[in-house]
Amino acid sequence: MVAFLLILVVVLAVLGGVHWYVWRRLVRDVTAPGGLPRRLGTAVVVALPLLSLAALSSSRAGAPFWFQQVVAWPGFLWLALLLYVTLALIVGEAVRPVLRARLARRDAKAAVPPEAAPAPVPAVEPEPVTVPDAGKPASVSTPVPVPAEEPAPPAVAPADVSRRLFVSRVVGGSAAAVALGTVGYGTYGVLRGPRVKRVTVPLAKVPRAAHGYRIAVVSDIHLGPILGRAHSQRIVDTINSTQPDLIAIVGDLVDGTVENLGSAAEPLARLRARHGSFFVTGNHEYFSGADAWVDHVRELGLRPLRNERVEIAAGFDLAGVDDVAGESEGQGPDFARALGDRDRARASVLLAHQPIVVHDAVRHGVDLQLSGHTHGGQLWPGEYLAELANPTVAGLERYGDTQLYVSRGAGAWGPPVRVGAPSDITVVELASKQA
Structure with a gap:
């Protein structure tokens, strides 16, 4: 508990520091003190992180679904904008001194030095001439020089202030534009729907009859307050267009309860494949009521594989295990139950949400494991963090005699x-070495 509180304090301190930095560069440095733009900018920088906190916590706090939907868009989008505007501003720190130096040199060249002029002659104010009395010689007064007024010391030249303001506005505006463009394009990619990838996986034990067998793999759909029924319908249409022999949904279907999202998942009932559609739990199902979702997808015509195995008529075994997040509820992966008594002369394909269980798959002689979970990092440079926790972040890799394919996910x-990790639905085509 102490460690958790310490981590929480560190995270909040970092987020507070990042928001202060963004406020300083995008609000304080580019607006006049006390003006309306500064007040509005400050209010926005205060309100957006509060919306992000509400978006992150509202589901688990049991808030009404309409409230979750209201705070989700601005709250979650701000997290992405915060990442990229911060990265852009950090890059801008290197640009600032260069830009200011160039502006200073330009101003120096543009300044024309005044032509030399003769020194001013001090004004002479003659003394009044006294008219002498009759009989007395006239006296002429001697001119007395009057010193010229000294010019006032020049005020601080506004050039430096103007350059700093100009540079701050250029760098801040550019950073905001880059962040908005990046997040806008990344949002379009998600709302457009996943693209189809095709991967051929040769398996030594696959019989000739299964050569070219197509498994449509989809993971991390993440139906929730933002991605709803239209999202699942796009995915169903895309999968059906590939005419797969089998469909595998490898976890993280939802972010919410059946009560709130059951209707959003209903298009899954229209999935079509010769040998059916199968489902295994992901960690997010255990945040959303895994048992209820297992029952619901079964009603939609999908077959959940909960630490169990089926024989596919094409000549291989298909197994599925619960996600490791279920261990807290006594429902974690059970490889012995799913794979322990099978005929190892037959090829085996395992559905497991998280790639980290691949080492268990190797020990149980699995030929191919299909996983998701990582999102491919989702937001660059997130893949570098994902690499720290997962053996494979995306794509096909080999571990001993087991091949592991990790999808970037569809949501x-x-x-x-x-950003840098486009969503996908992968058609895995099995290749027999006997063909």
């Missing part, structure tokens, strides 16, 4: 944004 968690 998005948190911000409905993907």
Whole structure:
């Protein structure tokens, strides 16, 4: 508990520091003190993180679904904008001194030095001439020089202030434009829907009859307050267009309860494949009521594989295990139950949400594991963090005699944004070495 509180304090301190930095560069440095723009900018920088906190916590706090939907868009999008505007501003720190130096040199060249002029002659104010009395010689007064007034010391030249303001506005505006463009394009990619990838996986034990067998793999759909029924319908249409032999949904279908999202998942009932559609739990199902969702997808015509195995007529075994997040509820992966008594002469394909269980798959002689969970990092440079917790972030890799394929997923968690990790539905085509 102490460690958790310490981590929480550190995270909040970092977020507070980042927001102060963004406020300083995008509000304080580019607006006049006390003006309306500064007051509005300050209010926005205060309100947006509060909306982000509400978006992150409202579901688990049991808030009404309409409230979750209201805060989700601005709250989650701000998290993505905060990431990219901060990165852009950091890059801008290197640009600031260069830009200011160039402006200073330009101003110096543009300044024309005044032509030399003769020194001013001090004004002479003659003394009044006294008219002498009769009989007395006239006296002429001697001119007395009057010193010229000294010019007032020049005020601080406004050039430096103007340059600083100009540079701050250029760098801040550019950073905001880059962040908005990046997040806008990443949001479009998610709302447009996933694209189809095709991967051929040769398996030594796959019989000739299964050569070219197509498994449509989809993970991390993340139905929730942002991605709803239209999102699931796009995914169903895309999967059906590939005419797969089998469909595998490998976890993280939802971010919410059946009560709130059951209707959003209903298009899954229209999935079509020769050998059916299968489902395994992901960690987010355990945040949303895993048992209720397992029952619901079964009603929609999908077959949940909960630490169990089926024989596919094409000549291989298909197994599925619960996600490791279920261990807290006594429902974690059970490889012995799913794979322990099978005929190892047959090829086996395992559905498991998280790639980290691949080492268990190797020990149980699995030929191919299909996973998701990582989102491919979702937001660059997130893949570098994902690499710290996962053996494979995206794509196909080999571990001993087991091949692991990790999908980037078809949706998005948190911000409905993907940058550098486009969403996908993968058609895995099995290749027999006997063909």
